[in-house]
Amino acid sequence: MCELLGMSANVPTDICFSFAGLMRRGGEIGPHKDGWGVAFYEGKGLRCFHDASPCHSSAIARLIEQYPIKSENVICHIRQANVGGVSLANTHPFTRELWSHYWAFAHNGQLAGFHPAAGPYSAVGDTDSERIFCHLLNTLASRYSAPPRLDELTQTLSECCAPLLPLGVCNLMLSNGEWLFTLCTSKLHWITRRAPFGPAQLSDLELEVDFKQHTTANDIVTVIATEPLTSNEQWEAYQPGEWMLWQKGEIVLRGLLLTVQ
Amino acid sequence: MCELLGMSANVPTDICFSFAGLMRRGGEIGPHKDGWGVAFYEGKGLRCFHDASPCHSSAIARLIEQYPIKSENVICHIRQANVGGVSLANTHPFTRELWSHYWAFAHNGQLAGFHPAAGPYSAVGDTDSERIFCHLLNTLASRYSAPPRLDELTQTLSECCAPLLPLGVCNLMLSNGEWLFTLCTSKLHWITRRAPFGPAQLSDLELEVDFKQHTTANDIVTVIATEPLTSNEQWEAYQPGEWMLWQKGEIVLRGLLLTVQ
Numbered sequence: 001m002c003e004l005l006g007m008s009a010n011v012p013t014d015i016c017f018s019f020a021g022l023m024r025r026g027g028e029i030g031p032h033k034d035g036w037g038v039a040f041y042e043g044k045g046l047r048c049f050h051d052a053s054p055c056h057s058s059a060i061a062r063l064i065e066q067y068p069i070k071s072e073n074v075i076c077h078i079r080q081a082n083v084g085g086v087s088l089a090n091t092h093p094f095t096r097e098l099w100s101h102y103w104a105f106a107h108n109g110q111l112a113g114f115h116p117a118a119g120p121y122s123a124v125g126d127t128d129s130e131r132i133f134c135h136l137l138n139t140l141a142s143r144y145s146a147p148p149r150l151d152e153l154t155q156t157l158s159e160c161c162a163p164l165l166p167l168g169v170c171n172l173m174l175s176n177g178e179w180l181f182t183l184c185t186s187k188l189h190w191i192t193r194r195a196p197f198g199p200a201q202l203s204d205l206e207l208e209v210d211f212k213q214h215t216t217a218n219d220i221v222t223v224i225a226t227e228p229l230t231s232n233e234q235w236e237a238y239q240p241g242e243w244m245l246w247q248k249g250e251i252v253l254r255g256l257l258l259t260v261q
Numbered sequence: 262m263c264e265l266l267g268m269s270a271n272v273p274t275d276i277c278f279s280f281a282g283l284m285r286r287g288g289e290i291g292p293h294k295d296g297w298g299v300a301f302y303e304g305k306g307l308r309c310f311h312d313a314s315p316c317h318s319s320a321i322a323r324l325i326e327q328y329p330i331k332s333e334n335v336i337c338h339i340r341q342a343n344v345g346g347v348s349l350a351n352t353h354p355f356t357r358e359l360w361s362h363y364w365a366f367a368h369n370g371q372l373a374g375f376h377p378a379a380g381p382y383s384a385v386g387d388t389d390s391e392r393i394f395c396h397l398l399n400t401l402a403s404r405y406s407a408p409p410r411l412d413e414l415t416q417t418l419s420e421c422c423a424p425l426l427p428l429g430v431c432n433l434m435l436s437n438g439e440w441l442f443t444l445c446t447s448k449l450h451w452i453t454r455r456a457p458f459g460p461a462q463l464s465d466l467e468l469e470v471d472f473k474q475h476t477t478a479n480d481i482v483t484v485i486a487t488e489p490l491t492s493n494e495q496w497e498a499y500q501p502g503e504w505m506l507w508q509k510g511e512i513v514l515r516g517l518l519l520t521v522q
Contacts, residue, residue, distance in 0.1 A: 042313075042348075042349045042350075043348055043349065043350060044350040044385050044386065045311070045313070045348055045349025045350035045351075045352065045385075045386070046349070046350075047311055047349060048309060049310075050306070050308055052303075052306070059324065059328050060324065060328070063320065063321065063324050067320050067321070087303075087304055087305075087306055088303045088304065088306025088307070088308060089303075089304060089305040089306035089307075090306075091306065095356075096357075096358055097382065097383070097385060099383070100383045100384060100385050101385060102385055120381055120402070121358065122358070122360070122361045124305050124306075124361050124362060124363055125305065125306070141381070
């Protein structure tokens with residue numbers, strides 16, 4: 001199983017601390033040795049880093065850990081391959097352009113027998129994850145010629161995702177740089193940090209950060225991860241089937257998928 | 262004016278040496294301080310690095326210079342902004358997916374009054390360069406539902422590009438990972454290195470490499486750049502209006518655009 005990490009913040013914020021924790025699970029203490037990737041939005045621009053080699057030994061991952069790239073929306077993924085070989089083309093996050101925005105997507109889980117209809121967006125690699133992403137974009141592009149309201153958008157995403165639930169595990173993160181859509185079907189946790197900020201201690205690494213020294217009183221920063229990344233904070237768990245749309249560190253829409261049995 | 266750098270090789274080859282030469286022009290000895298980017302294909306996978314800060318002082322650029330990423334098709338660009346502000350979204354190379362391949366594109370020049378018809382591919386940033394890229398993809402996607410033969414592909418690209426010539430300067434590089442299409446309307450040079458390999462000396466930096474030590478007798482590596490990057494080798498110049506399609510380090514198709522006056 002792969003691991004996901006996402007961030008939604010109301011000010012450009014770096015993800016070095018959380019990334020350092022996740023990296024250790026990328027082939028060192030965890031089994032996720034089959035590549036990793038991260039997508040940072042900067043305005044409408046998108047900066048992606050991918051590597052098909054293990055995260056913990058990647059020169060590029062070391063750069064990300066040390067070089068504070070500031071973003072309001074981040075999606076990160078470390079991979080343990082099940083469907084699709086180990087290759088750059090199969091490494092999340094996947095990206096496409098729709099309605100003059102770059103969209104980024106990462107997924108953990110696998111779906112049995114998922115073969116969506118063809119459309120203008122088609123997978124480059126051979127993961128079911130990338131097929132899900134293309135299916136979501138094909139559906140959105142066929143229904144709307146311009147960005148719909150957020151409630152319509154999440155309604156459409158929910159309708160697309162509900163039939164996937166009986167097929168397997170489908171925890172996912174999707175962003176267009178303005179919001180971060182997250183869906184949990186088995187495991188996903190989140191924490192929102194805001195004033196008064198305090199210290200946080202990583203679970204997997206002797207590393208502590210005092211967020212007070214890196215923030216202002218108005219900052220709101222939410223981190224979403226497969227497993228809680230810190231040992232001294234209270235993370236909240238998504239329910240299976242629950243989705244949340246994050247914007248500027250806050251939940252703006254949330255709901256529960258109706259499963260189709 | 263921006264500078265372009267491309268590579269086509271028959272074996273995965275790193276571009277560290279040429280990149281080191283180009284980097285010095287990115288805001289240090291040259292005026293191209295408004296960002297830079299590079300796209301490396303690895304199989305069908307595409308690895309991109311972008312930065313809106315000057316290349317010569319970028320931590321990411323230093324990584325690329327020192328970390329040998331091997332690829333058969335590379336497109337690199339350093340930017341001096343004219344149309345479109347300095348931002349990540351305006352930084353080349355631009356990428357899109359078409360027919361289950363990632364396509365990468367970079368451009369140098371500017372076109373006056375270029376407003377192509379809308380289509381499924383639309384620009385995220387506000388450069389005329391990205392609009393040209395979307396125009397090429399929209400034309401290809403509307404004419405073919407699957408990859409055409411290379412002669413048909415280049416014929417279509419030529420027909421798309423010919424009307425651009427009277428609008429301004431349009432040197433460009435386009436790849437789908439299997440080939441590298443290049444068009445020169447004002448300035449572009451190339452060199453093909455093959456056995457017997459010898460030493461090469463950068464023009465802009467005290468750096469020499471002996472390619473004999475890094476190659477086998479069968480390697481064929483072509484580097485294409487706005488200006489020759491080395492001082493002790495004979496580079497060849499494209500003619501204005503000339504295009505070449507490179508594959509595995511060799512020209513497989515070439516032609517001259519008929520200008521529409």
